[in-house]
Amino acid sequence: MYQSCAVFQTLLLTLCLGFSLKTGQCLKQKYFVKSSVCEIPYINPFAADTMKDFQKRTYRECHNDSDLVTSEFDFKLNQYRLHLHKNLARRMLNGSMGNATLECKYQKISRDRINEKPDNSYSEFKSRPLPDYLLVPKHTDFMITKCYVKDQKKQLKLLQTDGLTFIEEHLQQEDQKKAYAQQQRQNPKPSVLMLGLDSTSRMNLRRAMPLVYKYVSQPGWFELQGYNKVGDNTFPNLLAVLSGHSPNTLAKMCNVSKIGCLDRVPFIWKRFKRSNYTTAFAEDCKGINTFNYLLPGFQVQPVDYYLRPFLVAIESKFPVTKNFGFPFCVGRRLSFDYVWDFGRQFVDRFVKNRNIFGFLWSNSFTHDYYTATTALEQLFLKHLHSFEASGLFEHSIVILMSDHGHRYNTLRQSASGYYEERLPMMFIYVPPWFRQQYPHLVDNLRRNRNRLSSSYDLHMTLQHLLQLESTSLADFSMKHRSVACPSCQSLLFELPVNRACQQAGIDEKWCCCHATKTLKKNGFVRTLALAVVRRMNDHLVKRNFSHICHNFTLTHVHKIVRRLEQPADDNSLEEDETVYILQFWTFPNQPRFEATVRWNHRKHKLHMDVEDLSRLNSYNGDSNCINDKIAKKYCICKDSIRTIKRTPKGTTKPTTPRKIVEQYGYFSGLK
Known part of the structure; x- marks a missing residue:
């Protein structure tokens, strides 16, 4: 009997969570947000119409051979060292080429400082011999290695090629350490790392990556269940987060399609840099990068450590295997892994001795196929544990986010698809020391979990982290407020209970706050559709x-x-x-x-x-x-x-x- 009641309640709840939700029809209706001006219903990630086409995808390795060239950072010399593993080459050859020998070369890759659109190009240097051990020349950001087999006739056969990234020191290390230690004693500030998966709603995270969802449900993490997107696709939503602008307000400043416009945008990493943070930005899939898809990109390198030149080089030079619609394997490695390995290097090098700001974004798995996320779960969890081992969560505010949910095809056309698209995942981690030192700010964040919030509020949160002494929005100068939403405020301040979409900078088109009623198709519907x-x-x-x-x-x-x-x-x-x-x-x-x-x-x-x-x-x-x-x-x-x-x-x-x-x-x- 109890089981029958539970089944009936589940069916009733599922019926009430369709696209045509009606006010007052579900007595025990759950909500992400519930106030007098905004009701965002709870969406069951496992509803029948969503799960009927849901299937787990299999993760495929890009290679099954061993790395012939590896790198490690020598902290005593403050320099990277390369290792050439000839013994592994012998195993790979398995005696098939007799007395063949291994010869390897390396080629430095850097940003093209001459090209009118440097984001779409790269510079490559002369190829040089790679000895068994090599101290990587300083000021080397990226490298491509090639290993050949030389037979008795001195003919070369390419055995393996690979790409390596290096986080080189740009500042005087000891001076930086002293300045950081003094600041943390007098006015401690957290490092900030933003981790993004394109097109991932909070519902799909639970559905497709339950282990990751469990990880971000641990103490210190806060899920913003009322986080509502502000634009259609990636560009307007990330523009809002990173600059406080909308495409319309940006157009008043400059034409974004013209070279140099993006360099003028007040991206938040510029303020972090002025506050003595070391900055990084990495994104996979060069063809659809947020600031390069049908856009000219940056003329001036936007951050201290920028993956784009390397990404352009390897997608041009290496074999590219597509899966889930975009580059999957680039050479021997996942397109996805280049981003997160670069991020881990960045964290490893600096998080314990200086403040860092990093923005890491991945498109390759999640952009087109919402079920592809299932193949990513174990790998992404591995990267999260790697960040944890590096000490990231001891020092940093960590934001796991998306730009929007899935916008096309099966999931979008389900009963909950309207909400899936508009409610991207948003999780914020606060380290123990911050919780202890700023308990009132953490209490505000806790209260805001089920209040309406937007990408502009997240931007103001990033601004707030650089002036933690602020007590209200009035403490922020106009240049540090969101241009597109002057009323938006930090998530570390308590948001109004009765907050409407307009106050959060969310246009009616994207607002999830209002109940709807499905209409029958009649003459009026015909008139309206034809007019559209x-x-x-x-x-x-x-x-x-x-x-x-x-x-x-x-x-x-x-x-x-x-x-x-x-x-x-x-x-x-x-x-x-x-x-x-x-x-x-x-x-x-x-x-x-x-x-x-x-x-x-x-x-x-x-x-x-x-x-x-x-x-x-x-x-x-x-x-x-x-x-x-x-x-x-x-x-x-x-x-x-x-x-x-x-x-x-x-x-x-x-x-x-x-x-x-x-x-x-x-x-x-x-x-």
């Missing part, structure tokens, strides 16, 4: 895209919901205006869209921003003809039309607009 598609076509003309992007034809309305109440803090809604969220498919190529729109029932007037459309399935292959970051999600290039229809016998043939209408039993005209 007409606006999309008008937008193509307005942006001068109509010559390369195909016009849209509506084929199907999947779902429409109405916001049950107007946000109390939003004065932009007109009288008789209602907010609707519409999911619909169009022709050609059957893209799936979600639009948050306003409809004035008295004036029969639509208010929407086409640039804010969400794409619910991947646009890979649809928009290669265009380089506009935002337009890529909705442009269907005329040279990429590939829509097909399956016949009853399983064959395929092109589908015309008329047959699309017949197939869906819906409408296509825009008149």
Whole structure:
């Protein structure tokens, strides 16, 4: 009997957590956030519609041979040393080449200081012989090694190539140690390390990486369950965290597509650097790096230790194996591992003798496939334990985060997909000494776990860590406040209980606070959907895209919901205006869209921003003809039309607009 009751309660809770949540229908409804102006419902990570397509992925090794060249840091000499393991080469050859000998060479790699866009290039130096033991020349950041087998005829055969990174000393070590020790005695400040996995909601972390979730549930960790994204994709969300800007406020400063603009942005690592922190930034998958995808990147190296030149070099020089949509193996190693090994080197070298700020970000596993995270769990857990062994958690504030949840395909189209996309994971670790010295700040962080927060609040938290004597937002100068959200504040200050999205810098499009009601498809829905598609076509003309992007034809309305109440803090809604969220498919190529729109029932007037459309399935292959970051999600290039229809016998043939209408039993005209 008790088991039956438990099953019934679970089913009831699952039903109440669908996309069309209604206020007051679930008596025992759980919430991530619950206040008079914001209710974000608890989402069950293991709901049936989410788990039906969920499967664990297998982790694949990139190589099965041993490292012929390894490096270690000699703390006495304050220099890296390379070791050449000839004995391992003999085992690898297994006597197959008789009296063959091993010859290795190394080649220094550095940032290209001449190229107009140095982020897209690298400098390589003359190849030199590698002896059995080599003290790495100082001021060497990166290196590529190649080991050859030389047979009796003196012919060389490449046996192994590898890439190595070095965290070299840029400052006088003893002076730095003394300054650090004095500061920690007088006014201690924590080091800060930010660890990011792209496209990972807090629900998917629990679902796909339960052991990692268990790790970040230990004492000292705080999960921000009301953390809501502020933009569509990676760039606006990380821009908010790292600079306090939105794309709109940044546009008033400079054109981000122009060379030099990103160098002018007040990234938080600049303030950490001015406060005598040593800084680092590493990100995998060079093609989609946050500040390089359809952007020119940085002209001036942004931080002290920057992985980008090495990443560009190895993806150009090494064999690249793709898996889960992006570079998986780059040479002998995981693309993912280059980032975290670089981060561990950085922590190993400095965390015990100076303040550090590091930002480590990975795209390779998690960007396109939400189940791929399962293959990553043991490896990522290993890196967390490695950071722990290095003393990171004794000295540092550690932030495990994402930019947003999964935005496409299966998970996004589940009942909880709306929330999955908008609620990225956010965990903050506070070391014991900080908890002891600043208990009031930690108490505030604890209270904020279930209050609405945003990327701009995280930015203000980073600002706060550099002026811990502050007692309120009023103590921050205007240059240290978020430009895009002046009312946003540090998570180490208590956030208002009744906080609305507008106060947190979250646009209505991304706000998870308001209950909705699913509507039946009727004549009004048809009118609204046609108006949306007409606006999309008008937008193509307005942006001068109509010559390369195909016009849209509506084929199907999947779902429409109405916001049950107007946000109390939003004065932009007109009288008789209602907010609707519409999911619909169009022709050609059957893209799936979600639009948050306003409809004035008295004036029969639509208010929407086409640039804010969400794409619910991947646009890979649809928009290669265009380089506009935002337009890529909705442009269907005329040279990429590939829509097909399956016949009853399983064959395929092109589908015309008329047959699309017949197939869906819906409408296509825009008149």
